[in-house]
Amino acid sequence: MTLLVVGSTAFDTVETPHGTAKDCLGGSSTYFALAARLFTKVRLVSVVGQDFPAEHRQLLTQHGIDIAGLEEKPGKTFRWHGRYSADMNSRITIDVQLNTFGSFQPKVPNSFQDSPFVFLANGAPATQLSVLQQMHAPKFIVADTMDLWIERERDGLLELLRKVHGVILNDAEAKQLTGESNLIKAGKKVLALGPSLVILKKGEHGCFLFSNYFHYAIPAYPTESVVDPTGAGDSFAGGFMGYLDGCDHLNFSNMKRALAYGTVTASLNVEGFGVSRIAAADRATVDRRYHELLQFVAP
Amino acid sequence: MTLLVVGSTAFDTVETPHGTAKDCLGGSSTYFALAARLFTKVRLVSVVGQDFPAEHRQLLTQHGIDIAGLEEKPGKTFRWHGRYSADMNSRITIDVQLNTFGSFQPKVPNSFQDSPFVFLANGAPATQLSVLQQMHAPKFIVADTMDLWIERERDGLLELLRKVHGVILNDAEAKQLTGESNLIKAGKKVLALGPSLVILKKGEHGCFLFSNYFHYAIPAYPTESVVDPTGAGDSFAGGFMGYLDGCDHLNFSNMKRALAYGTVTASLNVEGFGVSRIAAADRATVDRRYHELLQFVAP
Secondary structure: OEEEEEOOOEEEEEEEOOEEEEEEEEOHHHHHHHHHOOOOEEEEEEEEOOOOOHHHHHHHHHOOEEEEEEEEOOOOOEEEEEEEOOOOOOEEEEEEEOHHHHHOOOOOOHHHOOOOEEEEOOOOHHHHHHHHHOOOOOOEEEEEOOHHHHHHOHHHHHHHHHHOOEEEEEHHHHHHHHOOOOHHHHHHHHHOOOOOEEEEEOHHHOEEEEEOOOEEEEOOOOOOOOOOOOOHHHHHHHHHHHHHHOOOOOOHHHHHHHHHHHHHHHHHHOOOOOOHHHHHOOHHHHHHHHHHHHHHHOO | OEEEEEOOOEEEEEEEOOEEEEEEEEOHHHHHHHHHOOOOEEEEEEEEOOOOOHHHHHHHHHOOEEEEEEEEOOOOOEEEEEEEOOOOOOEEEEEEEOHHHHHOOOOOOHHHOOOOEEEEOOOOHHHHHHHHHOOOOOOEEEEEOOHHHHHHOHHHHHHHHHHOOEEEEEHHHHHHHHOOOOHHHHHHHHHOOOOOEEEEEOHHHOEEEEEOOOEEEEOOOOOOOOOOOOOHHHHHHHHHHHHHHOOOOOOHHHHHHHHHHHHHHHHHHOOOOOOHHHHHOOHHHHHHHHHHHHHHHOO
């Protein structure tokens, strides 16, 4: 099958206790796609400026990612500069330049509109909804969001939640969206808003999956080497959606496996600056780590 | 087999968003014993003042706990008064009166000195070491500690760690003890200090187990009703040690099961003020929740 991702492409400057990486390739669609391509065919819709170099396009296409939906517009590519705390559990944004991403109106190429799996990376709910209007009845749609949209575009977000199959939130976002401080209650309240699948990410503490039929929890892969947490959430989503897209059925067992694969791709991602580690990973590495993770969590 | 616990007995006044409970029975040995008695015979060594009522002794003995080591001394029982934050993830201490516990010199009754399993609840390392000197070669010793002793009695604590089989720490304590912000590295560093088993508690995020042979992670039981988190760590330790004490072998499978049982007794404990919920629990309730937990975490 094929998996469509719509999201940002960026140049990130990242400061962590391990050093600083300047203007490295980033953005939600990039992290997602480089994780998902380990499992399935990925189609990417995003926007860049005239400063986006050929070598980045090559990196994506060399990894089998179809970038027919990567639009180039006059101006510059989205830029983000952030600094992580000593324990890397929090970060501050030093600078954001939205540039071409500020007026991103995703255009899904005709050849992408039949994609059965769709991931709507973090973006304005209206933008995410506009993508769905361009699609031909996708089988499985998952959306990400952020605190900004929960606060400022609540109605649009609630409309989106009624139209997607799954949503991925972090713990703070789930609490903010539902007004519920208990995460289990928060997860169930998000379910009641429409999606049949709710994934709550807890960073180094792993994630929860809520559905109307079963709940599931998986700890993070026990990595000792966190170099740069940027993109962890998107590479998690990429591993999850990518694995599922390669499955015959969307059943509970496959969803659990997909969560474990997402956990693995996120763990690889954070072990290098930017996309360096996830871009270098192959399926054998991922599978080895997947089996280690199962050993780590199997009761 | 039998399981000895040495720790505090207290009157706790607890304020949570769910209300206030005044002067309820608490203390590490009490929480531990009421969880462990669900699985095995428990012997308790602690100290109270002349204000400790007969009804509390009866509660303990009615649950099969041997309180021959519960010393009564002139003065009052240890009192603690705390207030939890709205999300119950942090608390402040409003008042502490150590009273008779301030000069606690545990005396292990002759009839208790052959106990094969020993839990040294949080206390000064010198006091914990004095308990070990009174024992006849116990088979399995686990100790708890806290930030105060890591800071002020580091040498004593390091000596203790060389003499116990296991140690239970929370995430902040493990980081403080090792100077390591990555929990996986911290766990391994604690192992290198002597214990062959290191359990790192992460509150609502579950716990890790580290040994030289395997690592394991288990999420917390997904409780929606946290009324009073006081004693969660001790009731966790009680379920863990209690279950293990009832096993024929200290192998990995049993340790994993014991961690799941500890997770369950902690989850019951936090659903009521003080010891009310864990004291009311029976083994059937615990086993039901244990199987629910396995379903929640099994990959």
